[in-house]
Amino acid sequence: MFDLISRYDSQLLDAFWMTIKLTVLSGICALILGTIVAAMRVSPVPVARWVGTAYVTVFRNTPLTLILVFCSIGLLSTMRIELVHGSNSIQDNAFWWAVIGLSIYTASFVCESLRSGINTVSLGQSEAGRSLGLTFGQNLRMIVLPQAFRSVIAPLGSVLIALTKNSTIASAIGVHEAAFLMAGMNESEAQILVIGAIFAFGFVILTLPTGLLFGWLAKRFEVAR
Numbered sequence: 001m002f003d004l005i006s007r008y009d010s011q012l013l014d015a016f017w018m019t020i021k022l023t024v025l026s027g028i029c030a031l032i033l034g035t036i037v038a039a040m041r042v043s044p045v046p047v048a049r050w051v052g053t054a055y056v057t058v059f060r061n062t063p064l065t066l067i068l069v070f071c072s073i074g075l076l077s078t079m080r081i082e083l084v085h086g087s088n089s090i091q092d093n094a095f096w097w098a099v100i101g102l103s104i105y106t107a108s109f110v111c112e113s114l115r116s117g118i119n120t121v122s123l124g125q126s127e128a129g130r131s132l133g134l135t136f137g138q139n140l141r142m143i144v145l146p147q148a149f150r151s152v153i154a155p156l157g158s159v160l161i162a163l164t165k166n167s168t169i170a171s172a173i174g175v176h177e178a179a180f181l182m183a184g185m186n187e188s189e190a191q192i193l194v195i196g197a198i199f200a201f202g203f204v205i206l207t208l209p210t211g212l213l214f215g216w217l218a219k220r221f222e223v224a225r
Contacts, residue, residue, distance in 0.1 A: 004185075004189065004191060004194060004195070004198065005198060008181075008185065011181055012181065012198070012202070014176070015176060015177055015178045015180065015181040016177075016178050016202055016206070018095075018175065018176055018177040018178070019164070019167050019168075019177045019178045019206065020206070021095075022095075022098060022099060022102065022167040022170055022175070022177060023160070023163055023164045023167055023206075025099045025103075026098075026099050026102035026103045026106060026163055026167070027106070027160050027163055029099065029100075029103035029107075030102070030103045030104075030105075030106035030107040030109075030110050030159075030163065031107075031110055031156075033103060033104070033107035033110075034106070034107040034108070034109070034110025034111040034113075034114060035110070035111075035114060035145070037052045037055050037056065037107060037108070037111040038052070038110075038111040038112075038114040038115045038118065039052075039137075039140055040052030040055075041053060041056070041111065041115055042115065042118055042140075043136065044136055052111070055108065055111075056108045056111055056112060059104055059105055059107070059108040060108040060109065060112070062105070064101070064102070064105045064166055064169050065169050065172055067101045067104065067105050068097070068098060068101040068102075068169055068170060068172060068173050069172060069173065070101075071097040071098070071100060071101045071173070072094060072097055072098075072172075072173035072174070073173075075097065076093055076094070076097055083096045083097065084096060090174075091174070091175075091176070094170075094173050094174045094175050095170075095175050097173065098167075098170035098173060098175045101170075102163060102166060102167060102170070105166070106159060106162075106163050106166070109159045109162070110156065110159055113152045113155040113156055113159060114145075114148055114149070114152055114156075116152060116155070117147075117148030117149065117150075117151040117152035117155075118144055118145070118148045120147075120148070120151050121143075121144050121147045121148055121151075125143055125144070125147075126139055126143065126144060128143075129142070129143045150221045150222070151222075153214055153217045153218040153221060154214055154215060154218040156214065157210060157211060157213070157214025157215065157217075157218070158211075158214075160210055160214070161207045161210055161211060164203070164206055164207050164210070165203065165207070171183065178199055178202060178203070179199075182195060182196075182199045
């Protein structure tokens with residue numbers, strides 16, 4: 001095992017660094033987009049509620065592989081929608097389309113987690129905000145969302161862990177992350193079980209601290225009942 005790691009040390013570091021970048025960028029975008037969709041789902045405007053519900057229904061029930069392949073083949077290869085131009089534009093475009101696909105897919109789960117947190121906020125607090133003259137947006141931003149986020153820290157951590165593991169699907173569109181390297185190593189090396197153990201351990205290293213951190217944050221910022 002250690003001989004295998006020493007031969008591929010730089011490639012392993014690059015592959016897992018790519019996985020980390022996919023996770024972080026997609027996580028940030030998914031959190032922003034999911035918050036917007038959650039606000040639409042609880043909006044007093046019927047059209048906004050319908051759009052938010054349709055978004056969650058469509059993307060939560062669509063396979064992530066299909067979304068990423070559509071971004072790569074449909075938007076990038078067929079429609080020639082390039083996000084990056086340059087000498088390494090194919091790889092860069094595949095990466096950024098993977099970020100977009102992962103963000104769109106994960107945002108639907110962020111939305112539902114956050115909406116469950118919004119539902120835990122006392123109705124009286126929202127009514128108190130409206131009685132003070134706050135608009136729906138101000139009420140949501142200053143009263144509801146801060147409490148909702150505190151109550152769903154642990155579920156959001158689970159979504160982030162799932163995103164880390166889902167990033168392996170980006171290899172289907174040529175992103176050189178961990179799963180892409182694992183497939184290449186399996187083709188050139190005979191130690192399939194050892195290779196699997198190396199990458200399994202690598203993902204444990206990535207996801208375990210995330211679970212511990214969000215577990216601690218959930219206890220630290222738990223809403224008193």
